[in-house]
Amino acid sequence: xxxxxxxxxxxxxxxxxxxxxxxxxxxxxxxxxxxxxxxxxxxxxxxxxxxxxxxxxxxxxxxxxxxxxxxxxxxxxxxxxxxxxxxxxxxxxxxxxxxxxxxxxxxxxxxxxxxxxxxxxxxxxxxxxxxxxxxxxxxxxxxxxxxxxxxxxxxxxxxxxxxxxxxxxxxxxxxxxxxxxxxxxxxxxxxxxxxxxxxxxxxxxxxxxxxxxxxxxxxxxxxxxxxxxxxxxxxxxxxxxxxxxxxxxxxxxxxxxxxxxxxxxxxxxxx
Amino acid sequence: xxxxxxxxxxxxxxxxxxxxxxxxxxxxxxxxxxxxxxxxxxxxxxxxxxxxxxxxxxxxxxxxxxxxxxxxxxxxxxxxxxxxxxxxxxxxxxxxxxxxxxxxxxxxxxxxxxxxxxxxxxxxxxxxxxxxxxxxxxxxxxxxxxxxxxxxxxxxxxxxxxxxxxxxxxxxxxxxxxxxxxxxxxxxxxxxxxxxxxxxxxxxxxxxxxxxxxxxxxxxxxxxxxxxxxxxxxxxxxxxxxxxxxxxxxxxxxxxxxxxxxxxxxxxxxxxxxxxxxxxxxxxxxxxxxxxxxxxxxxxxxxxxxxxxxxxxxxxxxxxxxxxxxxxxxxxxxxxxxxxxxxxxx
Numbered sequence: 084x085x086x087x088x089x090x091x092x093x094x095x096x097x098x099x100x101x102x103x104x105x106x107x108x109x110x111x112x113x114x115x116x117x118x119x120x121x122x123x124x125x126x127x128x129x130x131x132x133x134x135x136x137x138x139x140x141x142x143x144x145x146x147x148x149x150x151x152x153x154x155x156x157x158x159x160x161x162x163x164x165x166x167x168x169x170x171x172x173x174x175x176x177x178x179x180x181x182x183x184x185x186x187x188x189x190x191x192x193x194x195x196x197x198x199x200x201x202x203x204x205x206x207x208x209x210x211x212x213x214x215x216x217x218x219x220x221x222x223x224x225x226x227x228x229x230x231x232x233x234x235x236x237x238x239x240x241x242x243x244x245x246x247x248x249x250x251x252x253x254x255x256x257x258x259x260x261x262x263x264x265x266x267x268x269x270x271x272x273x274x275x276x277x278x279x280x281x282x283x284x285x286x287x288x289x290x291x292x293x294x295x296x297x298x299x300x301x302x303x304x305x306x307x308x309x310x311x312x313x314x315x316x317x318x319x320x321x322x323x324x325x326x327x328x329x330x331x332x333x334x335x336x337x338x339x340x341x342x343x344x345x346x347x348x349x350x351x352x353x354x
Numbered sequence: 355x356x357x358x359x360x361x362x363x364x365x366x367x368x369x370x371x372x373x374x375x376x377x378x379x380x381x382x383x384x385x386x387x388x389x390x391x392x393x394x395x396x397x398x399x400x401x402x403x404x405x406x407x408x409x410x411x412x413x414x415x416x417x418x419x420x421x422x423x424x425x426x427x428x429x430x431x432x433x434x435x436x437x438x439x440x441x442x443x444x445x446x447x448x449x450x451x452x453x454x455x456x457x458x459x460x461x462x463x464x465x466x467x468x469x470x471x472x473x474x475x476x477x478x479x480x481x482x483x484x485x486x487x488x489x490x491x492x493x494x495x496x497x498x499x500x501x502x503x504x505x506x507x508x509x510x511x512x513x514x515x516x517x518x519x520x521x522x523x524x525x526x527x528x529x530x531x532x533x534x535x536x537x538x539x540x541x542x543x544x545x546x547x548x549x550x551x552x553x554x555x556x557x558x559x560x561x562x563x564x565x566x567x568x569x570x571x572x573x574x575x576x577x578x579x580x581x582x583x584x585x586x587x588x589x590x591x592x593x594x595x596x597x598x599x600x601x602x603x604x605x606x607x608x609x610x611x612x613x614x615x616x617x618x619x620x621x622x623x624x625x626x627x628x629x630x631x632x633x634x635x636x637x638x639x640x641x642x643x644x645x646x647x648x649x650x651x652x653x654x655x656x657x658x659x660x661x662x663x664x665x666x667x668x669x670x671x672x673x674x675x676x677x678x679x680x681x682x683x684x685x686x687x688x689x690x691x692x693x694x695x696x697x698x699x700x
Contacts, residue, residue: 149383169535220464227484228485229406229485229537230407230485230487230488230536230537230540231408231487231488231532231533231536231537231540232533233486233531233532237531237532237533238488238491238504238532238536239504239505239508239531239532241503241505243488243491245483245488245491245492245494245496246482246492246495246496247482247483247496247610248482248483248485248488248491249484274375278611281611282610291484332612333612334611334612335612
């Protein structure tokens with residue numbers, strides 16, 4: 084009898100003793116098994132910009148700093164050598180207030196990627212009108228502590244901190260003549276952090292204008308989004324690259340996090 | 355008998371939801387038992403429970419090869435197993451107070467012992483690592499340790515015929531990716547369970563304490579149990595036990611959290627296998643257990659965040675000290691440090 088009890092307990096422990104799952108990330112996707120529900124693809128197309136200019140990623144060379152191309156709100160010139168960020172847990176809100184939730188929703192966008200650009204599709208979105216898109220800028224807390232991941236979350240993507248486990252939500256690197264940390268002109272902004280009090284996970288909500296996103300049989304719709312790097316360094320705090328040219332831990336990321344939550348916007352929807 | 359049934363049940367459970375049933379069924383019953391996760395009766399439920407990492411003999415063996423693979427360091431000179439040697443309960447050995455990395459670089463901390471890792475909530479002296487599966491990324495990337503990027507490591511392995519074969523055996527094809535790599539090493543580390551010390555045998559009714567060991571057990575309960583909780587002999591919390599601040603000004607857990615209340619806190623190490631894990635403390639500053647007990651009774655420094663329990667004076671008589679040492683010696687697991695499953699392999 085004791086033996087049986089022990090076995091049962093062992094099995095129960097094995098099934099439940101894991102990192103707590105964030106209930107928000109655990110929502111069941113739309114009932115695609117229902118034969119009455121029919122679906123189509125929706126393409127999300129992110130264009131990385133510096134206000135009106137399309138962002139260009141400069142070649143990172145050891146010997147010479149790339150020519151500065153952009154000017155931040157403080158008047159500091161700079162160039163960008165790396166700009167990568169996670170968009171995860173994507174949800175589309177229907178007119179009736181319910182949501183479509185993308186299953187296994189983790190996307191790593193890399194402004195320097197000249198193969199896929201920053202374009203991917205949501206595979207099976209049910210026919211409907213959608214009034215807004217929601218996503219996490221970064222990675223939810225559950226996946227930050229869930230061991231070895233694959234796909235967009237593969238640690239060999241160089242977006243995982245090994246000195247203190249957790250994903251880097253956004254990696255911005257570049258040069259500015261105004262920046263002068265340890266004998267270089269580097270800019271190094273690595274934002275991450277999923278633990279209180281330095282939880283930097285932010286949910287972004289972007290409403291669509293009427294006539295909204297219309298997913299239907301006839302056409303694959305595309306949502307065009309913009310990611311504006313200049314927003315990282317202005318509003319509410321104007322960043323002076325002489326004073327702040329690098330963050331590489333969750334605690335010191337607060338100013339940048341408060342700034343970068345409004346770097347996304349919807350530029351157009353093609354239904 | 356109880357273990358046997360427990361182990362079988364665990365294996366049965368794992369295999370029932372496993373995608374790799376074929377691999378398991380190809381292995382003999384004896385092998386399955388020997389390489390199944392261990393959860394000794396009476397111990398708390400492990401934190402890392404292999405729920406997404408079904409243990410098989412071939413995956414474990416891949417992990418074992420990787421653990422002893424010097425190709426996983428920048429200059430191909432050292433492996434995990436250099437700073438974590440089996441006979442020293444997977445520490446660096448008595449002559450290294452801090453770890454030695456590539457190019458003879460010295461680390462800042464004593465290599466922690468590797469056993470009963472599944473029961474830790476966080477890894478490393480400062481809790482920098484949050485899951486056993488990603489633990490290896492830290493020493494791999496550290497310039498003072500292995501100093502090799504994950505993509506370079508995977509690249510080297512994918513060019514090696516030996517590893518192509520080992521990955522194929524373990525996963526069905528020769529693809530080397532980070533998830534397979536990390537999960538295989540986690541299987542090796544997760545099976546390093548030490549539960550066959552004299553203390554364990556006494557608890558199982560297979561042995562008896564001597565009078566001195568019994569007295570020492572009582573001294574332990576008063577003086578040590580507050581942090582070094584049975585049966586793992588640690589609560590794996592982070593505490594400042596009052597060590598004078600070292601030359602490196604190592605602030606411990608503060609490095610990770612940035613919270614002033616974590617300054618000078620380090621993870622409470624287990625008291626198991628102390629005979630093998632000389633020297634002691636996060637920086638290996640004490641070379642004998644006698645030094646350690648002298649520190650606890652007369653050397654505690656009032657540094658920031660000193661644990662309240664350590665602020666109380668701790669006194670033990672000469673007799674109590676000798677009894678305590680006798681008890682601590684019952685926590686050494688000779689079977690573990692000589693277990694052929696964990697031996698160096700190439």
